[in-house]
Amino acid sequence: MKKQITLLAGILMAVLFSFSSCQEMMVGPEVDNSNENNFRQMWEKFDSHYGLFIVKNIDWNKVYASHMPMAKAAKTDAELFSVLSSAVHFLDDKHINIYTNSPALTDYNSGENGHIPAQEGFDFKVIRENYLIEYHEESEDFGYGKLTSEIGYIRIESFQGEFSFYEKNIEKAITSLASTKGIVFDIRDHKGGSDLVSKHIASRFASSKKLFMTSRKRNGPAHDQFEAAINWFIEPAGKSQYTKPVILLTTSTTISAGETFTFAMRENANVTHMGTTTAGAFSDVIPHQLPNGWLVTIGVGDYRGSDGKSYEGIGITPKIISENKKSDVLNGVDKTLELARENLE
Structure with a gap:
């Protein structure tokens, strides 16, 4: 479902900018x-596709009214970037990004007030060596062994490869x-x-069938128009x-499908969740290119735990x-890993 947004954006930006260059050679409107218009198109795309306006209690029309005058007054790319960033900042969603392909402007992530910070409390190299x-x-993303x-x-580290790879x-x-x-x-x-x-990997640790998540996606212009909800179950596989x-270990950089995996694992009676609260960004995303070539990513779904609650912008809090x-x-010390090990000894 989810993907490494930075990598996705890099590929899409290369394709889209190449296509834009070709368009300049063609006759057309x-x-x-x-x-x-760049602001309007971004606002309209979110208005018609974003899945979390109701969950986050966002008045998107109010954002338009307050930001359109600023967009009209913007004279430079930097000023436009500031307006667009300010608008999506209200959504507080780590799946929302603005990619400018400009070193001078960098990029923007909504859920971290600009940029997701590098993780400082975890380094796999410490575990591997010590x-x-x-x-x-x-x-590079998958391994197993013994402590x-x-x-x-x-x-x-990710579920981004072929299903058969993870199954095997x-x-x-x-x-x-x-x-x-x-x-x-x-x-x-x-x-x-x-x-x-x-779902499959969590099911390898299951002893019974349990609901772990529901998901639904926007399918209409109104903010409350969604496809029928899908129920996700784990069961012995x-x-x-x-x-x-x-013991399942998470941090605030555990995101997206890592969080749906956390939903699933927590339903297994033999699993204890430890660490820090997850990122709080679950939804599928789609990319949209603005007239100026910038790319924005938009979450289109509403994902909830088995309790029916949304954890978007909140994250899943560990038991320990x-x-x-x-x-x-x-x-070279990982005290959280040491605590997990001690709890299993």
Whole structure:
């Protein structure tokens, strides 16, 4: 479902800017590239597609009324960028980005007041060098091994590859760790991907069928027009299930499909959620190119936990709170991992 937005935007920007260059050589109606029209088009695209106006209690018409005069008055790209950024800032949504393809203007992320900060409380290199007694790397984003002879470890950084890759390798991981007494499942740097993958992997730890999420997408011009909701369930899947204790680790950079995975894992009775609150950005996104070539990403869905609540802009809070200090990580220490290990010993 979700994707690494920065990578997606880079690919789309390259294609779209190339297409725009080709358009300049073709005869056709002149595009209104005024600052006013760029703002209008962005506002209209959100108005017709964004899925969280009601959840976030946003008066989008009020945003138009307050920002259109500023867009008309804008004289430079920097001033227009400021207007557009200010408008989407009200949505407080980490899935919303403005990509300008301009080093002078950089880019903008709504949910972090401009830019998502680098994670300071986690570094997988620390775990690889100081804690794992064995590790099998299936890809840069997927690996498994052992912290002790009895405590297993699985790390998945994204669900962005082919479904078959994750299906095959989670089978290898569970088979390899079947004799352990517990597993630490680390998604503290998870950047999203497919919800079908998150559902399947969580189901490998399930002992019964349970609802873990509902989702619906905008399908009409009114802010309350959606497709019928889809119910997402986990249930035992694969050749076998790992039903011994599991501790799931998250941080504020665990986002998108990493969060739907967290929804699913928390429904399993053998899973304990530890770490810090997740990012709070669940929805699918679509890209939209403005007349000036800038790209915006727009969340089109409304995703909720099994309790029927939306956690957009809020995130999922762990049962056990544990946050690493930057100084500890720089010294090769991961206290959250140590706590998880101790809870399984």
